[in-house]
Amino acid sequence: SSHSAQATQHWDSTASFVAMLRVLALAYLGLGAARTEDHWAVLIAGSNGFWNYRHQADVCHAYQVLTKRGFDPDKIITMMYDDVAGSRSNPFKGKLYNYPWKTMEEAIDVYEGCKIDYKGKDVTPEKFVAVLTGDAETAGGKVLQSTAKDHVFVNFVDHGGVGIIAFPGMTDVLHANKLVGTLKDMYQKQMYKQLSFYLETCESGSMFEGLLPESLPVYALTAANAKESSWGTYCGSASMVGGKSVGSCLGDLFSVNWMMDTESTHKRETLKQQYKRVKNTTNKSHVMQYGQVKKFDKEYVSDFQGSGSERVGASPDFVPEPHTSTVDSRNIKLDQLYLNYVESGSASDAQLLMEEIKARQAVQRLGSSIAEQALGSGLGEEMSVEISWTPEMLACHEQAVAAFGASCGWDEGRLVLSKTLYQLCDRTSGSTAPILGAVENACKSSTPEPRAELVV
DSSP states (O other), X not given: OHHHHHHHHHHHHHHHHHHHXXXXXXXXXXXXXXXXXXXXXXXXXXXXXXXXXHHHHHHHHHHXXXXXXXXXXXXXXXXXXXXXXXXXXXXXXXXXXXXXXXSTTTOOOTTXXXXXSBOGXXXXXXHHHHHHHTOHHHHOSXXXXXXXXXXXXXXXXXXEETTEEEOSSSSOEEEHHHHHHHHHHHHHTTOOSEXXXXXXXXXXXXXXXXXXXXXXXXXXXXXXXXXXXXXXXXXXXGOEETTEEOSSOOXXXXXXXXXXXXXXXXXXXXXXXXXXXXXXXXXXXXXXXXXXXXXXXXXXXXXXXXXXXXXXXXXXXXXXXXOSSOEEGGGHHHHHHHHHHHHHOOHHHHHHHHHHHHHHHHHHHHHHHXXXXXHSSOOOTTOOOOOOOOHHHHHHHHXXXXXXHHHTOOOGGGTTHHHHXXXXXXXXXXXXXXXXXXXXXXXXXXXXXXXXXXXX
């Protein structure tokens, strides 16, 4: 009997070996094998205006990185306002640079061949969510058609605040609760096996911290933690291409760093290795990982950002040296207006600078007014800004953000007030009524200062 058991065992192992050979042969010949995994990407710049040059340069650079590494252009969806390359303020009309090239001979224009699917007024939170969830009717254009076998890469570059990321226009923001809800919906619709999300905004950590369920196969890498700014780079005197000043920061520190890293490393680089390198060179904010970090750490960058190892060259070799020409994202516009005035001394540049300063002061006054009306007193300087989402805080903040958008209107300068709204929710233990009333009253009585508009 032991002999027959051995024979059975032998037969089982032989049979399984033959079956394995058959599977391998079929896979090799592409017969009988199921569809292999695909790779999809959504790249989005959520701002407009020439002082936000860097966001559109980052996104076009990301497009070049993916396509040069063999990513199928038909499986990349790009959203950006597209008002910068053709702007009257752009000294290199029709071109975008993401690096301060010394000579025009070596300069790489990242705008050339950068295919944009959604432009201008089509760059909205609704259409972004529709693109991600495969809702072609709402999106009105190309959407993700990924399946449960696929890897999806999302790269969002813009302004943000606590729990919000911004879009072009005065009222459009996307709340963290909606973003994470969208990622959950996508997974329920079987739209990815794994999804990685690279987010470049101020307080970008607040979009994911404590919000991604452990069971969701999502990995988020953010430019900053939940309570700090992200930074622009190649700014001011360093925003030179071929000896000519562009007059706006060329890139964002985190974005430029991850792209340079992807461009200059081999296809076996893991996400953990990329995180460590980018964290070291992004020396002005804390690059953070969220989601299924342990699982994704072992995954290869090439699973999400194109498998090829061909050198892209849209920026030079990745040299892990700290950038010296960085500016806090929130101060880039003010910094540029000041530089313009110092250089020209003109009354018109002085006027633009003064308008921006006044607009900033108006935002501070508005924040104080809302706090005083909600609490009967100011928030006080000692108010904690540790971001810790509970279901109550999330619901309160989302409602407060929507009310502010409806009554006051969000713009780049007002995004800082999202933190004020968070603090008020904390102070009222998530009770929304006093906050919503205060927002409505404060905005009735405050007329927005005209913000400096750079010529576009």
